[in-house]
Amino acid sequence: MKIKLYLPGAYFLGAMAIIPTLYAAPLAKNDLIVIDDLFIKTKPQCVGIYIVDVPESFDNRTHIATYDDFKIESKFIDLPAFEQRMKLREQALHDAINRPENEPENAPFIKEIIRLPDNQGVIFDKNKNGYDDIYRKLEAHVYLNPIAFIITTDFRDFSDKKNEERKKHYLERGFTEAESNQKPAKLAAMRSLISRLNGRLNHDLPTQKGVCIPNGFISDDGRNHKVVIGFSYKNDDFLLGINTDNTRIADGDTFFERNDVINDALKNLNMKTLKKYAAMANSIPFEAWLFNGVQDNRQKMLQVYDFTLYANEAVATASKPRVTIGLDSKYKYTRYSEAQMVEIWDRIVGSLRYKPSAF
16 A cells, blocks of 8 residues: 655655655754663563563553453552452452442342462452442452552353343343353453463563563463553653554554544644654554644643554554554643654654564
C-alpha cells in the first residue's frame, strides 16, 4: 500500500515515505546537550513482545494488564506487606455480607478459599457487591518475589440448589451446562495463568517466549490469548505511553487512512502537523504523526506537542500485535523546545524492537 503524504519535502523509499527532520526546528548544540543529559543512562522496557529504551529516570505508572478474561494488577512489595494485605482482604470479604447492599440470602460472601501451593497466595471465590450470588468473582492474590499480583475474573454459577428453577429457564434458552457454571473452566484457566506468571523488574528482559506485563512475565503455552498491555511514564514535561493490543487484528484500516477524521480534529484543537512519516524501526513498520499547537490552560496559552505512532498496524495478528507509542505535553509547562521534543521522540521510537524469542 502506498501512502500519500501532502507535506512538502517528502521523498519516498518503496512504499514508505520518509520526512526529513527539517519539519522540526534544527537541533542546536545546547539543545543536544540537554537531551544527551536526559538519555545519559537508559533502560530497556519490555511491553508485550516489544522493547523500547527510555531514560533511567522514567518509572512506569501503569500496573494493570488484561489477559483473556483476567485483569492483572501488580505491585512491588515485600513479603510481610503482602501477607498483611492478604489477611486484611480476607477479613474485609468476610465482613462484606453485613453491608446494606449485600442481601443475607447471598451469604456467605466468600464461597470458597483456595490456598495456593508453596505459600504463593490464595484465590477467593466471592460474591460481587450488589449482585445475587449467581454472579461472582475469582480474586487471586499471588506473591512471586518480589511482586504481588491481584488477578480477577467474573463468572456465572447456577449450581446452588436454590437456583434450580433459574438454571432450568437458563438452559431452556439454549445455554449449555458449562455456561451455567463457569467456575471450573475459569478456575482452571486462572491456575494455568498463575503457573506461567513470574515477577520481574520492568527493565529485566525475559529470553523465553511469552509476553511482558507491568512487573511480570507470562510464559507462552502454545495457545492464542487476548492480551492488552500498557505502560505510561509521567513527569513535569510530558506523558509517554506505550501500548500493545493483540485483539486489534489488521483489517485494512491504518493510521494514515484515518487522515480526514484526524485533520478535522486538529482544526478544533488548534493543532497542526509538525511531521508525518512512515518508516521502519528495527524491521518494525510504523506510521507516525507529530502535532503541535497552543492550548489554553487557566487563561495562559501553552505550546503543546502531541506525537503518535502506530506500528505493525497493517500486518497485526494475535502473535504480532499492533503497538502504539504516544508522547504529549498537554497541560504541561514543558521545558523542552520543539526540536528537543522531536529528538526525545526519535530516540525512543528508534529503539523500538522485538524482545528475544518474540516468536
